[in-house]
Amino acid sequence: MEKFIPYGKQFIDDEDIKAVVDVLKSDYITQGDKVPEFEKKLADYCGAKFAVVFNSGTSALHGAYYVLGLERDEFITTPMTFAATSNAGLYLGAKPVFVDIEPETGNIDVEKIEEKITPNTKLISVVHYAGHPVDMEKVKEIADRYNLKVVEDACHALGGKYKGEKIGSCKLSDVAIFSFHPVKHITTGEGGAVLTNDRKVYEKLLMFRNHGITKEPDKFKNQPDGSWYYEMQLLGYNYRMTDIQAALGISQLKKLDGFIKKRRQIANMYNEAFKDNPYFDLPVEKDYAYHAYHLYPIRLKDKYKDKKKEIFNKLRKEGIGVQVHYIPVYWHPYYQQLGYEKGIFPKSEDFYKREISLPIYPAMKKEDIEFVIEKIWKVFNEI
Numbered sequence: 492m493e494k495f496i497p498y499g500k501q502f503i504d505d506e507d508i509k510a511v512v513d514v515l516k517s518d519y520i521t522q523g524d525k526v527p528e529f530e531k532k533l534a535d536y537c538g539a540k541f542a543v544v545f546n547s548g549t550s551a552l553h554g555a556y557y558v559l560g561l562e563r564d565e566f567i568t569t570p571m572t573f574a575a576t577s578n579a580g581l582y583l584g585a586k587p588v589f590v591d592i593e594p595e596t597g598n599i600d601v602e603k604i605e606e607k608i609t610p611n612t613k614l615i616s617v618v619h620y621a622g623h624p625v626d627m628e629k630v631k632e633i634a635d636r637y638n639l640k641v642v643e644d645a646c647h648a649l650g651g652k653y654k655g656e657k658i659g660s661c662k663l664s665d666v667a668i669f670s671f672h673p674v675k676h677i678t679t680g681e682g683g684a685v686l687t688n689d690r691k692v693y694e695k696l697l698m699f700r701n702h703g704i705t706k707e708p709d710k711f712k713n714q715p716d717g718s719w720y721y722e723m724q725l726l727g728y729n730y731r732m733t734d735i736q737a738a739l740g741i742s743q744l745k746k747l748d749g750f751i752k753k754r755r756q757i758a759n760m761y762n763e764a765f766k767d768n769p770y771f772d773l774p775v776e777k778d779y780a781y782h783a784y785h786l787y788p789i790r791l792k793d794k795y796k797d798k799k800k801e802i803f804n805k806l807r808k809e810g811i812g813v814q815v816h817y818i819p820v821y822w823h824p825y826y827q828q829l830g831y832e833k834g835i836f837p838k839s840e841d842f843y844k845r846e847i848s849l850p851i852y853p854a855m856k857k858e859d860i861e862f863v864i865e866k867i868w869k870v871f872n873e874i
């Protein structure tokens with residue numbers, strides 16, 4: 492088979508496989524003790540008090556928005572993200588209010604948030620695009636002035652840092668959300684998590700993930716009928732992660748620092764190989780950021796931006812599994828039908844026209860990285 496390097500993929504070793512097999516051989520393949528163990532280790536890693544794991548990043552976002560009280564309100568977010576960031580608000584009947592991006596990082600333009608705040612705004616949901624943190628001090632300052640909640644969609648940023656603090660510490664937000672899809676920093680197959688320092692938020696998330704049920708006597712609203720008794724108090728879902736997945740997550744978490752180191756090494760190799768190239772701009776790392784490099788997004792320069800389709804197709808033909816992150820969310824037919832029009836956020840739309848994500852994942856070998864570099868030069872030199 493011809494060599495093909497995807498833009499991202501998991502790294503699974505024998506230790507991961509053993510951890511999963513051990514759970515499969517045990518009595519509890521779900522609702523056992525691996526889920527709380529993973530939650531404790533994840534919270535400790537990030538420096539937050541609590542973590543609640545979910546069966547996806549999307550369900551984690553749904554839970555976070557619900558618990559922060561998002562209903563038929565507005566929430567501010569970025570169009571340069573996977574649709575889940577705003578879809579999760581739509582699930583609750585809320586209206587996404589988009590804010591344009593800063594092209595350098597692909598993150599929401601923090602300076603433009605304030606002008607979109609109305610009396611109906613409930614929360615701000617930022618995305619650390621590609622793993623580069625948003626300037627959270629500024630976001631928090633605005634949120635505090637208007638009494639808004641802050642959500643970090645940190646699905647790209649596990650292992651990253653903002654001003655020396657781990658993403659997920661929630662020092663400047665109410666909650667942070669992670670995804671454990673195989674292209675992300677660690678994987679549980681599918682999976683996600685919400686981190687928080689707020690006990691009430693934590694306890695409500697536990698219920699939301701489990702049909703809105705509590706089994707804790709001190710939380711009951713009615714008199715228990717007996718020791719079997721439990722209560723459903725809110726309309727939750729079955730968003731539980733299995734213990735099979737949690738065991739994989741625990742094993743993966745041990746390798747996370749090594750994964751980040753590898754991602755940063757690959758980024759450095761690309762930075763070095765393509766510095767001063769005439770074709771595209773490279774990702775940046777601002778002075779407050781420790782980039783987690785979920786993605787390595789390049790942006791075509793003016794002369795080449797109309798050739799994106801040709802470049803993309805040629806790279807794919809050469810075995811480079813490039814991707815595009817993202818089609819602006821409001822361009823999707825579902826959002827168009829809700830009334831969002833094309834043309835409203837020029838920077839996001841221009842970013843989309845230029846952006847191509849190069850392969851970056853810990854399982855990449857040196858020869859894979861060199862292969863990508865060689866093919867990139869070949870394709871661009873030929874156009």
Ligand SMILES: Cc1ncc(COP(=O)(O)O)c(C=O)c1O
Pocket residue numbers: 547548549550572573575576618644646647670671672681682683
């Ligand atoms: C920024 C962002 N938010 C949310 C999600 C949703 O996560 P999941 O695929 O685990 O549901 C993703 C996943 O691609 C993402 O990239």
